[in-house]
Amino acid sequence: MKNLSQRILVMGVSGCGKSHIGQQLADTLGSTFIDGDDHHSPANVAKMASGTPLNDDDRSEWLDTLATLFAEYRAREESLVIACSGLKKRYRDRLRQGDPALQILYLEGSRELLLERLETRAGHFFKGDTMLASQLADLEPPSEEEAFTTSIALSPQEIVTQFAATLPV
Numbered sequence: 001m002k003n004l005s006q007r008i009l010v011m012g013v014s015g016c017g018k019s020h021i022g023q024q025l026a027d028t029l030g031s032t033f034i035d036g037d038d039h040h041s042p043a044n045v046a047k048m049a050s051g052t053p054l055n056d057d058d059r060s061e062w063l064d065t066l067a068t069l070f071a072e073y074r075a076r077e078e079s080l081v082i083a084c085s086g087l088k089k090r091y092r093d094r095l096r097q098g099d100p101a102l103q104i105l106y107l108e109g110s111r112e113l114l115l116e117r118l119e120t121r122a123g124h125f126f127k128g129d130t131m132l133a134s135q136l137a138d139l140e141p142p143s144e145e146e147a148f149t150t151s152i153a154l155s156p157q158e159i160v161t162q163f164a165a166t167l168p169v
Contacts, residue, residue, distance in 0.1 A: 070098025
């Protein structure tokens, strides 16, 4: 399935499946996939690995980097899917500076399901309940006009299929 060139943000708190679903979506659409976590500075990774949540200042350069990636792909008329928490509306607005037509898929889930997924995840720098609580406190869920929202209780394939059906062809 190949759609018009477009840039897509897969967003939600840690543990919602952004990377897994983002990769599946990119594969389905024939797009490039980038995990936003791979673009955090070493200082941010160390901070999160120690269990300390990031603040707005910590995220500033990271968001600029991701917005630049969206802009570069837009300039080349290439499709791109980026997985990024995008917790606050102003973060998403900043990412849209890279592509005003940015499509957003918001992965929504209960605190219990998110925590269960985080506790079974190995080898990731994001640690535990305190950081999840911080992300949930910071989360400004996107409006229906801003994003397509779906439940993480669905299978990844169901989520990808539902979202892909909303995209322009």
